[in-house]
Amino acid sequence: MKKLVIKKGKYMKRDKIACNCENVTYGQIIDAVNSGAKTFEEVSEITGCSTGCGGCREFIEVFVRDLVMFPEDNM
Numbered sequence: 655m656k657k658l659v660i661k662k663g664k665y666m667k668r669d670k671i672a673c674n675c676e677n678v679t680y681g682q683i684i685d686a687v688n689s690g691a692k693t694f695e696e697v698s699e700i701t702g703c704s705t706g707c708g709g710c711r712e713f714i715e716v717f718v719r720d721l722v723m724f725p726e727d728n729m
Contacts, residue, residue, distance in 0.1 A: 672714060675706025683714065684728055687721040694718045 668681030678701045686700040694715040698704050704711040721728050 672717070673701075673703040673706070673710045675710075676702040676704075678703040680717075683717060684721060687718060687725075688728055691718070692722055 668679060668684065670680050672678055672680045672683055682701045683697055683703065686697045689700070691697045691700055694704075694711070697714070697718050703714055
């Protein structure tokens with residue numbers, strides 16, 4: 655299982671768009687997980703990500719999984 659490396663300001667910008675249809679950023683997804691969301695469905699409900707075309711769903715599912723599995727990287 656590959657781990658996404660998430661380090662504030664180094665590997666990923668919080669304001670980068672993760673879901674173009676709904677204009678959801680990586681930072682919003684991280685904040686949703688840090689606020690208690692544990693699944694893609696919970697993150698999607700909070701942020702609205704992947705409710706348009708769904709093209710980002712697979713990546714965001716992995717991203718959320720990694721954020722939950724490796725909370726020490728959630729910056």
